[in-house]
Amino acid sequence: AMDEFCLSFGLRPSMAKSIVYFGNVSNEVKEEIKTVMPFCKGTLHVKYLGIPLNSNRISRSDYKSS
Template identity: 55%
Template structure:
């Protein structure tokens, strides 16, 4: 609690304690219980999303990134009926679809299969 109070003083931000969750990795059970008795948090478990990307403790696998492929595919389906010139399609790919891919790639090293699937979707759309 002292660390949270120090964070509050240093940053001017106040954490929302009722909305907060504690996640543990490689912590002994008695230490975990002691921490949960001091902090008013519930214990959470992975898999959880933060800013739209899954938080995982290991390397990303295809199943973890399947949502990105589906979101990109759904976005393309929504745009299929738009009547744009080639330059318009290219601009949509560069500004929207590529940015979704780049955002995930800035957080994780994406599996090669996912990158291939994303590029295939974008090529097919163009």
């Protein structure tokens, strides 16, 4: 898919600047993806209307103001 993108648009991703985000994916699948696309693994610390958005179960402590 990446080769197809590069050929179609004449663009190449910057491996040094690219980050991959995973949500609800097993460690085995994460490692497989990282071997094909050597991007850094990112973490999401995003809030929407004061509520943290993440792929994990939200606990009571997530609602405490920081």
